[in-house]
Amino acid sequence: MKKTLVKSLLFTLVTVLATVTLAGVIRNSASGPSRTYHALFSDATSLNKGDDVRMAGVKVGTVTGISLKDNQVADVSFTVAKDAPMTRGTTAELRFRNLVGQRYVDIHPADSPGPTLPAGYTFSLSQTKPALDLTLLFNGFQPLFQFLDPKDVNTLSGEIIAVFQGEGPTVNDLLSSTASLTSTLADRDQVIGELITNLNNVLGVVDDHSDQLDTTLVTLQQLVSGLAQDRSTIGDTIDGLGKLTSSVADLLGDSRKPLKQDIASLGKLSGNLSDGDTFDSFLKTLPTKLDAIGRTASYGSWLNFYLCSIQGKIPLPEGYMGDLGANPVATRCS
Structure with a gap:
């Protein structure tokens, strides 16, 4: 019985204190x-x-x-x-x-x-x-709202209304995110201050060179206007470059096969010159032969040299091996 009475008194006291506190909060007075x-x-x-x-x-x-x-x-x-x-x-x-x-x-x-x-x-x-x-704040966003689709604006308005119609968890998440963002910004106040200071310095430099900036903008506008006036010529030039590229590509395609054959023949010639001792022997005895011929030709006119004809083949881009040369015309070459 005594324990029950004590529990009742404690419950009554706690209830009265809670009621007084709630009344003070509702009354909203100091x-x-x-x-x-x-x-x-x-x-x-x-x-x-x-x-x-x-x-x-x-x-x-x-x-x-x-x-x-x-x-x-x-x-x-x-x-x-x-x-x-x-x-x-x-x-x-x-x-x-x-x-x-x-x-x-x-x-x-x-x-x-x-x-x-x-x-x-x-x-x-x-x-x-x-x-x-x-x-005033919302009027500042008016230029942004002008670019939004009316359907998107209505959807955004509906979501905002839904948030304030009793979705407590969503509001709590919003407030938590806002508090986190505010704390982060507060922790970065020095960095933000330095950024604003540097931006102010940049704007000051730009303001000091406003005349040069105006000249640059005017020159750029004139350049763009000139390019716009010559757009037909520029277009024709680009088209001509395209045709030239196609022609060069065709030329390289046509000359690829003859060039491949020349490289293969050059390889064979190099192999012939490198194999055997014939070429080495010719080069070794050539000075002696030239010296003997020179001494013989230097005494009198009984030994004469004449170039009667030259024959050869020169490869053309089309792959045709043209015959070129000089035919003898002097009687001594008959």
Whole structure:
């Protein structure tokens, strides 16, 4: 009986604590003493009474009201816990709270300590920053959407609607991927910064040589225009080159067989010259013979030399062995 009573009391206590915590979350309010401040925003769309006021990601207050001031800016009143550092130099910014579009006021403390801002202080437009304008963002993608097929746009819209119609796992995967991407970009912030710096240097060099770049572009345009005007001549030239290539190919095909025969005959001649001692003997005795003939011919005119005829065959590209030579015309050659 006693154990049952203790279990019941513990269950009741846990239930009451859970109910109080849930009520606090639903009520969306900060406990403890607070101070009220005002902030002027150029755009406070989707910000509602009861939204969070956060500092470094921790809730420190609640939006208490939104009104129009001077028909130009939104005057947002909110509370901030007394122990929150609200010093001179603090700024306020509107940020997205979730994918549904809810927003909250994010307080950025001053970098250096200063005097505390009194209750009722109003942040001017120079001290506030509105949330990201999604309309302006989507308008930036408008040129891309113009190149998309309407059917593809409808399919993409249907998939986005399906994601936000209760497919929790898909949304969780999307958020996990986004968080992973954000972490990766944060880890590569130095590399990204160096890339932007180098890109800025490149753009600076390009800007310094803008005159040369303009001249290059103008010259390139003139070159392209000249090529366009001579496109007929260029086309005829390419066609002529094609015909020339075909002719050369045919010529090489026709001369291949005679050239093959000449190479084979040259091989036989080389074999004949390399085999036997006849050629070697001829070369060895040739100087002696020429010397004897020269001495004989140098005394008187009783020994004369005449070239009466030359006969030979010269291969032609067509493969015909033409007979060429000189016939004797002098009486002494008859």
